[in-house]
Amino acid sequence: MRAHRHLKSILAGWRPAVFSFMDWGVFALRSYHYLLLSSRFFIESELTSRTWFNGIWLMMAFLVPMLFWFPGRRMNKGWFILLELLLGGSYYVNSVFHPDLASKADYLLPSLTMGYLMSKRTLWVIPAVTLIPFTFQTFLKSSWEQTLSIGTDNLLFCFIGIWVSFVAKAYHQKNEMAAEIEQQNKLLTLYAAEIENMTLLEERNRLSKELHDTLGHSFISLIMSLDATIALMDRKPAEVKERLIRLRELTEQNLDEMRSTVHEMGEEALSLKQKVEALVNRLREHTGIVLNVNLVGNEPPLRFEMQQTVLRVVQESFTNALKHGKASQLDLELQFSESMLHLIIRNNGKPISKLEYGFGLTTMKHRIEQWGGSLRVSSEEGITAMTQVRCEIPIKGVIGYDQN
Template identity: 35%
Template sequence: MSKLKGVRKLSIFVEIVLFSFRVFFYVFALVDVYTEKDTVDEFYLVLTWLVIAMIVPICYWIPLVYKRSMYYCFAELLLNGSLTIYAMQTTNSYTALFIIAALTVSFHLERRYYWLIAVMAFFPFIEFILQGISLEDENPYFFIFNHWLLLMIGFGFNLIIKAYKNTENLNRIIEEQNQTLVQYARQIEHLTLVEERNRMARDLHDTLGHSFISYIVGLDAVSYLMDSNPSEAKKRIEELRDYASGSLNQVRETIHEIGTETDISLTSNLSAIIDEFSEYTNTNVTFKIVDEEYVLQHSIRMTLLRCLQEGLTNAKRHGHATEVIVTLSFLEHEVELVIHDNGTGTDQVEYGFGLSSMKERLAVLNGELQVDSNKKQGTMVKCQIPFRRG
């Protein structure tokens, strides 16, 4: 970001320098015409023309105030160019007046008008045509060199600054997309946590709720039996203890089996993530399911969810993909998730934090990660986890 701020400062600095150079150039030209007024034909016409050529173009360009580049370019070319041709005809000699137009106009040109560079580069030869002066003279070569040098300097700054401005715009777009992806990731993380919390709440409510109600009723009965029938109360306490022990084991089993509950299927979870991703990133994602879904362990389900999130995020953030195909295959001895995008791709895959984390998650389950990418042909991420049905 600091680099881009430096480019903006450079652009402003170049504009101020060119503007100041232009003003000084015209002032010196006015002084020169005035001091030579006795030898200048149509002195007042030339003086007026020079003042107009100096003032009118800056109605469209003053640094840090306003700028309408193409209006300035056409005004400068018309007034300066016509004055230059008139001066050549009346003085019967070369004039350097047009070099200021070549410098400033080439700096302001927009891409669709770059053809004017060729016109301005040819302009010195108009003098040869009008005056009939041989190119073998030393002065014409020097004049052409100065003219082309300033033309290239102005056009060079034009290209450099436009390139950095394009880079700045691209960085801004990328930053906006990254913010969108961050928001999407937070949404998915929130949805995942909410899903886990809700399932745990339901399971624990069913188990613990029934158990504690039984304890309360049983203890109320014991409180009445403590005075009237102590032996029966003791028996009831022992029964409650055995029941509590059984309930504890049941809670442990419930917590252990939370991940295998199938009230929300894996395909539904993946589909929800894909829908959220498509909505937040304007990406066309196609979801394909191969063979019939079967129940998976919680650890496998969560790993596949994380792999999908990371794969979609990488496709958009790094590959700038517009289309993604997600294929979930329930095979006989393994479950396979493939994420294929149409992004920019790369000839050399680098395992950053995201891919490394994905690989580690899969390794814990004896799974494998395969990443194939080619420049301009997109990227394919394949996650394979061995699993035997039944």
């Protein structure tokens, strides 16, 4: 939540930087238009009631629409456009009938302003600014070409305003995406560091438990036996000798256990193929079963936890084939494609009449699904019975892929 709020604050900061500049620029152009119109009143020699009326009209045309849109404060663009067209547009038409009211009779900059503020609900502005010149065509006795030219100029400036608005929005979206990507990269870096710390802590806890379980009890037994032996050293030397011989044997066993533990730790540096081959060789040595192995493809770096998951599937499949299926032949195929690990284990044992996932395979199925993979077991009867375990795990673009 904190990161999300931080992202929103970053994106909110980009908006004023882009739109504020554009808004004030367009506002300044519109103000310049009305400043030109009002400059005519400063050169009037006398102020008549008609002059006052037109001055108030012009002031209302400038100020009233700003009640609904002002840069950084009010954003009701629809009402601004409507009032601008009614007050400013009508004053523009009036100035055409009375040329002495305006320094220059045109409606280009207000057309640009309305185009800049236009939305889907105010698309009617486009024909409105185009048709304004036709309201005084008869009075000016202008040709259709001249009238159309004035309307086209208004339309052109309206589209310039639309283009300016589009550029501002595109720039804002670009900055918004850049800020979001930067924030996502920061989050990913943070999450990667947290995952690495959690992995190191988990591995440290696992090693401490291994050492505690395998060596702690043995050394306690050694200490207690040595204490008892020391107490008997003067009174029963023959028994002490027997105890020391047994303690030596126990020490050798502890040393073997420690070597076994260290060996298992060292196996973490082995590839999955090497671990599978070691597992297969041990099974052949102890059971004498026919076991065919086919290892295909180049193995990418895999997380230790994913390797252990695949090895547990192999062990569970071998155990079920020998224990329940009474199989005499096993076929194992481990294949690596560009983005997928495929594991297939077949045996010729007794087919499964009613397929049910036991505790072991159910646990493995859930662990594989956590990696985004799938585990399926099938069994067929026939001349040559066959039971097959098929496992597929994505190995690229997921947390199981070790890029280091």
